[in-house]
Amino acid sequence: MNFDKELDARGLNCPLPILRAKKALAEVASGQVLKILSTDPGSVKDFAAFAKQTGNELLSTAEAGGEFTFFMKKK
Amino acid sequence: MDTKKMAIIATKGTLDWAYPPFILASTAAALGYETQIFFTFYGLQLVRKDLSGLKVSPLGNPGMPMKMPFGPKWFKSINWNMPNAIQSLVPGYESVATALMKQTIANNGVATIPDLRSLCQEAEVKFIACQMTVELFGFDHSDFIDGLEYGGAATFFEFAGETDICLFI
Numbered sequence: 001m002n003f004d005k006e007l008d009a010r011g012l013n014c015p016l017p018i019l020r021a022k023k024a025l026a027e028v029a030s031g032q033v034l035k036i037l038s039t040d041p042g043s044v045k046d047f048a049a050f051a052k053q054t055g056n057e058l059l060s061t062a063e064a065g066g067e068f069t070f071f072m073k074k075k
Numbered sequence: 076m077d078t079k080k081m082a083i084i085a086t087k088g089t090l091d092w093a094y095p096p097f098i099l100a101s102t103a104a105a106l107g108y109e110t111q112i113f114f115t116f117y118g119l120q121l122v123r124k125d126l127s128g129l130k131v132s133p134l135g136n137p138g139m140p141m142k143m144p145f146g147p148k149w150f151k152s153i154n155w156n157m158p159n160a161i162q163s164l165v166p167g168y169e170s171v172a173t174a175l176m177k178q179t180i181a182n183n184g185v186a187t188i189p190d191l192r193s194l195c196q197e198a199e200v201k202f203i204a205c206q207m208t209v210e211l212f213g214f215d216h217s218d219f220i221d222g223l224e225y226g227g228a229a230t231f232f233e234f235a236g237e238t239d240i241c242l243f244i
Contacts, residue, residue: 013184015102019194022105040184053106 001060001071004032010039010067017043018050025056025074033059036070043068080109080238084231087244088117090129090173090188091139095244096121097191103240104198112195113231115205118244119212122204122219126189130173134162144178196222203230 007024009017017038024034044061047070051058059071081103085096096112103110114122120129133139141155162168206225235241
């Protein structure tokens with residue numbers, strides 16, 4: 001998937017992946033896509049909840065070898 | 076849609092209990108909540124300029140696992156709980172427990188309290204210190220970080236009365 005910015009949140013734990021994502025989203029334009037990498041298993045539910053509450057769209061969630069990849073489109 | 080609001084009363088002054096108010100406030104701010112923390116009694120320790128006094132005590136805390144943050148996996152999984160009577164006799168026990176806790180925090184990619192507090196401030200979480208407790212404990216405003224407001228219970232209710240979420244920690 002195409003993306004406009006990448007955030008490496010691997011090794012970080014709650015609530016840092018969310019806080020870093022919020023910051024990274026502020027640096028892209030509306031409609032652009034942020035790719036997020038995380039190793040925190042809690043971040044799967046957290047990013048879904050974050051998207052639901054902020055109106056940003058979670059395009060996809062994937063897991064491979066304990067690593068999670070999210071694509072989020074800015075509102 | 077009206078902005079959602081959250082108010083927290085922070086009353087604990089130990090390293091472990093410093094986490095919930097700052098984690099929840101910074102996350103709420105990231106979710107777009109207007110957020111306020113009212114620091115009272117021991118919670119005032121969390122808004123001091125010098126946070127090095129924040130410690131964690133396993134003494135009288137049966138819920139706290141005492142595990143080593145280094146060594147092979149089998150060693151890390153041992154729980155070193157000790158009877159209170161022994162803990163209380165060992166000088167510096169609390170400082171050692173705090174150092175081990177800080178190492179565990181770093182090993183797990185968990186933010187430090189100074190970092191979480193700055194993240195809250197950057198996200199414009201409003202900090203209010205209880206003026207009554209400041210005087211009761213003999214603190215001076217110069218002991219605390221800049222950007223702090225001072226008020227009492229009425230100040231808290233002014234904002235808390237309009238919130239969606241209100242927590243006492």
